[in-house]
Amino acid sequence: MQRSALAVPKYQVVFEALRRDIESGRLPAGGRVPSEAELVERFGASRITVGRAVRDLQLQGLVERRVGSGTFVRRPPATAAVDCTFGVLVPDLPDIEIFEPLVQGLLAAPESRGHAFLWGGGEPAPAARAAAAWSRVQQYIARRVDGVFLAPLEGLAAGDDTNVRIVTALDAAGIPLVLLDRSAYPYPRRGPYDLVGIDNRRVGFAVTEHLVQAGAKRVAFLGSEMGVSTIDGRRAGYREALDVLGADTTLARLPLPSPDDRDAVAAYLASHAPDAVVCAHDRGAARLMHTLLALGRRIPDDIRMAGIDDVEYAGWLPVPLTTMRQPVAQIGEAAVAAMLERRAHPERPARDIFVQCSLVVRQSCGVRAH
Template sequence: MQRAGLAIPKYQVVFEALRRDIESGRLPAGGRVPSEAELVERFGASRITVGRAVRDLQLQGLVERRVGAGTFVRRPPATAAVDCTFGVLVPDLPDIEIFEPLVQGLLAAPESRGHAFLWGGGEAAPHDRASAAWGRVQQYINRRVDGVFFAPMEGLADDDVNVRIVQALDAAGIPLVLLDRSAYPYPKRGPYDLVGIDNRRVGYAVTEHLLRAGARRVAFLGGETGVSTIDGRRAGYREALDALDADASLARRPLPAPGDRDAVRAYLESHRPDAIVCAHDRGAAQLMHTLLALGCSIPGDIRLAGVDDVEYAAWLPVPLTTVRQPVRQIGEAAIAAMLERRAHPERPARDIFVQCTLVVRTSCGAIA
């Protein structure tokens, strides 16, 4: 299946087919969704692909999972009046692992009861996400939703898309709560509540941990600048080097793309780091595989740590030391912030930071 000459991801094909079955009544309310094995056979897809499609249906409130029984089409809500209707817009959901449990925390929070949620995110291919997000925002504005939760997009060719989205909501008088990151590049702030973690403190904490574990030359893997979460973690990394009077010679020499084996080899030979702070676990996992392929011992030759504590962090070839984001609590804090913003629109915008936890595993060398 293709769109505009480009292949549509297989999980999206499965998702759209099941969604049509639900909306048409072929899968009736309260009815059981075919098992993963049945869906694998029907679509000729892997269990991972089918599982992702079903999770997306669950995030959109179309199905629910019952332990020991299977997955069922959700029944329409009772006729009780809905207090508020909120829009949720998370365009990067398919690629950033923290967003799925974050949204689940938002929808499952006690404060969310009695409210309706419209979903937007994850349905477009990467090259279409900006235009799809803009179209979804126009729908929210036309429906006059009571508020919008928005996780600004990363890696955009047009950096103004996030700003246009928040300004359009602002002009329509719709309250906005940002998830995880600002819509503006640092140091701009914007007049919107933001719920997430203190990325600067996170970068400081993980760097400090590596230094106290015995590292002397700590490098940083973060990709391009301009992403506010990564920029904050990079700033914290530099502050920790300075505060602990550590060798800061690598602070201006970021690592190359973690999957580029030749470039990583050249970097190691030129700069000789003995530890690396990775701005997120996804990059840490890619780098770990590259380092192991190059014959490096982790943590013997290079200590490694990341941020996020995604589901697979503990199951990497060397279990990854990382900072755990309490993503479900971020979702719960977001709905509380939205309800308070609606009740007190005159209050100044706030950054609401949820406390993180350092999870120590083998990769940092602190565990014998």
């Protein structure tokens, strides 16, 4: 039988069943959640599916993981009173590795205590996220939440104004907004909202500077051309570094093709002969690394590489990746502080709050870590 296009994803079935068990008291506060093996047997689902459902429960603050002990239902605060109710909307959570620890940092921040958080986002199908995000914002407005934390959608089709519609609707409803990681507008526009993240232009400059100082002469850039504000900022920093350092700027206008297109990458290497690549994020760096190795290129001997984010697997790639580490949990904590300050002082100018990154030197850049 063909599965209906409207069928509920299996992970969501597991999530909703466990949430009902928690809310009804069948899984009491402080009680242990069944193990992954037990949940796999109960729901006839894979470990990946069960793991995602439990992760979403954790992101909503319903359960907590204890290393070596398992997962437990979180106890409610000592007081039942809730000072504020905030909406959290991160539509691209499934595809962008930094968002899960960022949201965990937001929910775990000391200043989050006494406040309630409503969760939205994480739809698995990218095509469904814009509509789902807009629907969720309407729910937040109807509930008159006290503020919204938003990570604007990236990679929207040309002419899709979902991000602008969302922030405009929250403005009209008088609901404070703090942006996570990126602007709702194309780079370099920012809009009249507090934004908490990293300074993408300076990060792009720093990682390019490192490769040039390591000996790179022809540095290429790998990043989406779809108008993602974070990537556009990193690309601007990359170009600025080449110019300031007097490096060859030939490849600044010749972006690398998709890292999964082996033939196109091979043609690019043959035509333009880069000896280093700045990757806008570690996810792209990992894909490009596998392609370069499959083409017989040695890293870092033939091509030096560096990324941005320091995701969990960056140090476990075939050639451990040099990258700029984002302190994503700190971004979440800073976002809570920014929201509470915005509520207390709504008349103050909007701010960019940048958390400091650090360079993690590994084998891919050809420089020994100190």
